Amino acid sequence: MEDMLFYDRLQFAFTITFHYIFPQLTMGLSLLIVFLKGKYLLSKIEKYNNAAKFLMNIFAINFTMGVVTGIPMEFQFGTNWAKFSELTGSVIGQTLAMEGMFSFFLESSFLALFIFGEKLMGQKLHFLTGFLVFLGSWASGWFILATNAWMQHPVGYEILENGKFVLNNFGDLFSNPWLLPAFLHNQMASVVTSSFVVASIGAFYVLRNKQVEYGKLFLKTGVIFGLVSSLLVAFPTGDWNAKNVAKHQPAAFAAMEGIFETEEAGSEIVLIGQPNMVDKKLDNKIAVPNILSFLTHQDWNKQIPGMDQFKEEELPSNIPALYYSYHIMVGLGTIFIGVMALALFFLIRKNLYTIKPLLWTIMFLVPFPYIANLTGWYTTELGRQPYLVYGLLKTSDGISPTVSSGNTLFTLLGFVALYMLLGLLFLVLVGKTINQGPTPQTH
Amino acid sequence: MEVFWYIAIAIVLAVFFILDGYDFGAGIIHLFFAKKEKDKAVITKSAGLFWDSNEVWLVAAGGMLFMAFPTFYASVFSGFYLPLIIVLWLIIFRAIGLEFRSQFKYQMWKDIWDKSFGVSSLLLALFFGIALGNIVRGVNLGDVHHGVSAHEGHYFFLPLWNTSFSPLTDHPGVIDWFTIVIGIISVVTLAIHGANWVILKTNSSINNKLKGIIFKLNIVLTVLTLFSLYLWQIVNPNSLNNFVDKPFLLVFPIIYFIGLIGLFYRKKIKKDEYAFLYSTLLILGGITSSLASLFPVILPSVNPVNESLTIYNTAAPEYGLSVALNWGIIGFILLIVYFIVQKRLLSGKIDNMDYGH
Numbered sequence: 001m002e003d004m005l006f007y008d009r010l011q012f013a014f015t016i017t018f019h020y021i022f023p024q025l026t027m028g029l030s031l032l033i034v035f036l037k038g039k040y041l042l043s044k045i046e047k048y049n050n051a052a053k054f055l056m057n058i059f060a061i062n063f064t065m066g067v068v069t070g071i072p073m074e075f076q077f078g079t080n081w082a083k084f085s086e087l088t089g090s091v092i093g094q095t096l097a098m099e100g101m102f103s104f105f106l107e108s109s110f111l112a113l114f115i116f117g118e119k120l121m122g123q124k125l126h127f128l129t130g131f132l133v134f135l136g137s138w139a140s141g142w143f144i145l146a147t148n149a150w151m152q153h154p155v156g157y158e159i160l161e162n163g164k165f166v167l168n169n170f171g172d173l174f175s176n177p178w179l180l181p182a183f184l185h186n187q188m189a190s191v192v193t194s195s196f197v198v199a200s201i202g203a204f205y206v207l208r209n210k211q212v213e214y215g216k217l218f219l220k221t222g223v224i225f226g227l228v229s230s231l232l233v234a235f236p237t238g239d240w241n242a243k244n245v246a247k248h249q250p251a252a253f254a255a256m257e258g259i260f261e262t263e264e265a266g267s268e269i270v271l272i273g274q275p276n277m278v279d280k281k282l283d284n285k286i287a288v289p290n291i292l293s294f295l296t297h298q299d300w301n302k303q304i305p306g307m308d309q310f311k312e313e314e315l316p317s318n319i320p321a322l323y324y325s326y327h328i329m330v331g332l333g334t335i336f337i338g339v340m341a342l343a344l345f346f347l348i349r350k351n352l353y354t355i356k357p358l359l360w361t362i363m364f365l366v367p368f369p370y371i372a373n374l375t376g377w378y379t380t381e382l383g384r385q386p387y388l389v390y391g392l393l394k395t396s397d398g399i400s401p402t403v404s405s406g407n408t409l410f411t412l413l414g415f416v417a418l419y420m421l422l423g424l425l426f427l428v429l430v431g432k433t434i435n436q437g438p439t440p441q442t443h
Numbered sequence: 444m445e446v447f448w449y450i451a452i453a454i455v456l457a458v459f460f461i462l463d464g465y466d467f468g469a470g471i472i473h474l475f476f477a478k479k480e481k482d483k484a485v486i487t488k489s490a491g492l493f494w495d496s497n498e499v500w501l502v503a504a505g506g507m508l509f510m511a512f513p514t515f516y517a518s519v520f521s522g523f524y525l526p527l528i529i530v531l532w533l534i535i536f537r538a539i540g541l542e543f544r545s546q547f548k549y550q551m552w553k554d555i556w557d558k559s560f561g562v563s564s565l566l567l568a569l570f571f572g573i574a575l576g577n578i579v580r581g582v583n584l585g586d587v588h589h590g591v592s593a594h595e596g597h598y599f600f601l602p603l604w605n606t607s608f609s610p611l612t613d614h615p616g617v618i619d620w621f622t623i624v625i626g627i628i629s630v631v632t633l634a635i636h637g638a639n640w641v642i643l644k645t646n647s648s649i650n651n652k653l654k655g656i657i658f659k660l661n662i663v664l665t666v667l668t669l670f671s672l673y674l675w676q677i678v679n680p681n682s683l684n685n686f687v688d689k690p691f692l693l694v695f696p697i698i699y700f701i702g703l704i705g706l707f708y709r710k711k712i713k714k715d716e717y718a719f720l721y722s723t724l725l726i727l728g729g730i731t732s733s734l735a736s737l738f739p740v741i742l743p744s745v746n747p748v749n750e751s752l753t754i755y756n757t758a759a760p761e762y763g764l765s766v767a768l769n770w771g772i773i774g775f776i777l778l779i780v781y782f783i784v785q786k787r788l789l790s791g792k793i794d795n796m797d798y799g800h
Contacts, residue, residue, distance in 0.1 A: 061542075063495075064495070064538060064539075064542045067495055067498070067538070068534065068535045068538045068539070069535075070502075071498070071501070071502060071531060071534060072528075072531045074502060074505050074506065074509075075505065075520065075527060075528075075531055077509065077516075077520075078509070078516045078517055078519070078520025078521060078527075079520045079521055079524050079527055079528060080521070082517035082518065082520060082521035082598070083517065085509060085513055085516055085517040085520070086513050086514050086516075086517035086518075087513075088513075089509050089510065089513020089514075089516060089517070089759060090510070090513055090759030090760055090763040091763070092509075093506070093509040093510030093511070093513055093516075093759065093763075094510050094763065094766075094767055096506045096509055096510070097503070097506030097507050097509060097510040097767070098506075098770060098774070099506065100499065100502040100503040100505065100506035100507075101503050101506065101507075101770075101771075101774035101777075101778065102770075102774060102777065104499050104502055104503075105496075105499050105503065105777065105778055105781055106777075106781065108495045108496045108499050109496050109499075109781040109782075109784070109785045110781075111495075112492060112493075112495070112496060112785065112789070113784075113785065113788055113789075116492070116789070117788055117789075120788055121788070166759075166760050166762070166763070167759075167760075167762060167763045167766070168762060170766040400517075400521035400524070400598075401521070401594050401595065401598050402521055402522065402524075402586065402594055402598045402599060402600035403521050403524045403600060404600075407524055407525060410525075411524075411525075411528045414528070414532060418532055418535060422535070422539065425539060425543060429543065429546055432546065432547075
């Protein structure tokens with residue numbers, strides 16, 4: 001039974017991690033594409049149109065990967081988490097079905113039109129299809145976040161005698177206090193990833209002295225969008241989320257901030273340190289006094305319950321992983337703001353394109369927003385453990401009762417092998433597309 | 444309300460099999476009959492342009508099933524664990540074959556992804572037929588052994604096969620001689636459907652040859668259909684009761700046979716759209732007849748201990764089903780609008796299209 005739960009969780013964690021590499025780019029990138037396409041409509045400068053179409057090619061590769069790795073996510077609710085599906089399907093089935101029906105349909109129908117239909121439709125309709133792709137991908141995020149918000153903070157339900165969760169207020173699913181902050185935070189983080197990718201491609205072109213005109217456009221767009229979104233990720237959306245966790249999941253909050261002991265007069269904020277689960281303390285800690293209390297409650301001396309205030313079973317099941325995920329996300333987010341602010345400073349002074357160390361930094365920074373996005377999701381999900389539905393349904397009670405651990409290990413190995421191949425193909429294709437560049441080829 | 448969602452999901456599933464069916468079929472035709480590079484390229488394109496917007500119907504069906512019949516969703520998806528995951532892998536292989544084939548001009552690269560597209564299309568068609576065979580045959584609900592359930596009565600786990608490959612044992616596997624026949628019927632049907640699609644959407648050089656192939660495949664299909672009806676009587680002697688009790692349900696098998704008979708005249712049919720319509724009727728009739736023969740059961744139990752799964756004992760409560768109706772109707776209208784917009788803009792022969800791409 002222990003094995004079973006472990007393999008089920010590992011398979012879900014692996015497949016969702018791999019899947020979320022792609023949507024986090026496409027959601028943000030669609031915004032940048034709509035921006036560039038719109039700029040072309042207003043200015044009629046061909047450069048913007050080519051840039052938008054080039055980014056749409058990158059979008060399309062990511063979208064395909066997102067679709068083929070996304071279908072297994074929907075299936076796995078039934079295959080590996082059958083008991084969870086049975087018990088909660090009448091609630092979260094609503095939001096998941098809406099995701100398929102409204103957003104996924106919108107996105108994939110109009111993506112093909114955007115890519116193939118420019119000559120058929122004319123520029124204004126072409127812009128509109130791009131906008132609908134953007135709308136579809138953000139709506140998709142909205143419905144998935146609504147599903148997750150319900151698991152984090154269940155609302156609008158009642159529990160029947162047989163343990164089934166039954167929806168009794170549809171509207172509550174979308175007015176869930178967890179939903180809007182999480183959605184905005186997630187979408188801004190997605191814009192961070194795509195801005196960094198675009199800026200990185202720009203830096204690559206400028207450094208290589210090839211496609212320089214587009215390189216400068218991508219750098220400028222990426223840096224401006226990157227700085228704005230990095231700031232918005234931290235404040236107000238990140239702040240808003242942290243306050244939500246402190247309010248609705250105080251045990252998870254204590255664990256992710258690394259507060260082992262409750263401090264009478266205001267909690268310190270931990271910058272660095274390793275959780276020591278034997279002695280219940282942080283090793284090699286660097287912390288600043290009272291800041292956490294101020295950030296969370298705008299009161300320097302407000303008491304924040306530490307992990308010592310909770311019973312063992314109320315605490316998240318993997319405290320170090322939760323703590324690290326959260327601190328990696330916050331640490332990277334802070335670095336992003338710094339780098340992008342510096343880049344904007346030089347952009348305004350009109351010498352960004354000549355400062356090579358900064359361009360190299362921007363180019364090589366590209367994996368880190370992905371890491372920050374993923375660790376952000378790990379923070380949310382590890383904070384919820386050991387529950388599937390926070391406080392109500394244990395993860396161990398949600399797995400499929402008839403699927404043996406041997407079968408799950410078999411499919412897990414299969415997914416690992418297949419996704420390694422997919423990842424390799426993905427890199428080759430994206431590399432090829434970037435190498436070709438946005439300049440239209442003459443046949 | 445259960446009946447409404449049952450019909451809605453059946454429609455979405457049937458649309459999925461009709462739409463994705465033609466690109467599976469195109470894959471099968473591509474695997475066996477396309478020899479020249481030009482034909483291979485255009486057939487791949489005739490599937491590649493549409494597969495992802497066709498597969499959203501599968502995602503929609505999955506989501507609706509999850510919402511409306513969560514118990515069924517949980518039971519079937521975990522019970523058919525291995526075949527479902529294998530189907531997922533095949534879907535991935537097919538998609539990367541379609542998307543990545545034209546990215547490099549090397550012949551070897553194209554050959555690899557052609558085979559990946561063709562073989563996975565063939566296996567998927569086979570698996571979907573086998574899945575339908577499993578649903579009409581039924582499973583050992585509760586994994587009953589010597590009259591005792593090993594699990595709650597609506598859960599089960601099916602091995603890929605058992606040693607006898609027989610549907611008549613107490614513990615049938617996914618693949619047995621009955622389901623394999625249904626699987627082959629599915630392959631032949633989708634090959635016909637795919638051939639019609641290729642003729643309709645392309646100017647490939649094998650179009651004329653394909654008309655003859657459809658005729659031959661149709662003979663095979665007729666024989667297999669009659670044979671499967673005989674086998675079905677052995678596997679489930681009550682399979683025709685619904686049609687006797689409610690004769691109006693006979694409209695579904697009639698749809699199937701109209702399609703079957705119509706396709707014998709493939710060479711005489713001037714408009715390729717009509718031929719495509721006949722193979723559409725074939726798929727529609729096949730799926731709806733199978734579902735109608737079971738209704739209101741959606742997964743029969745082969746043991747006397749646990750009752751079959753029906754739309755009533757697996758449905759979500761009334762409130763959820765009726766509130767979903769509000770957004771479901773809007774959703775349906777949107778689906779139809781997207782569908783029409785997309786098909787109109789990408790109408791005509793693939794070869795003649797200019798994408799500006």
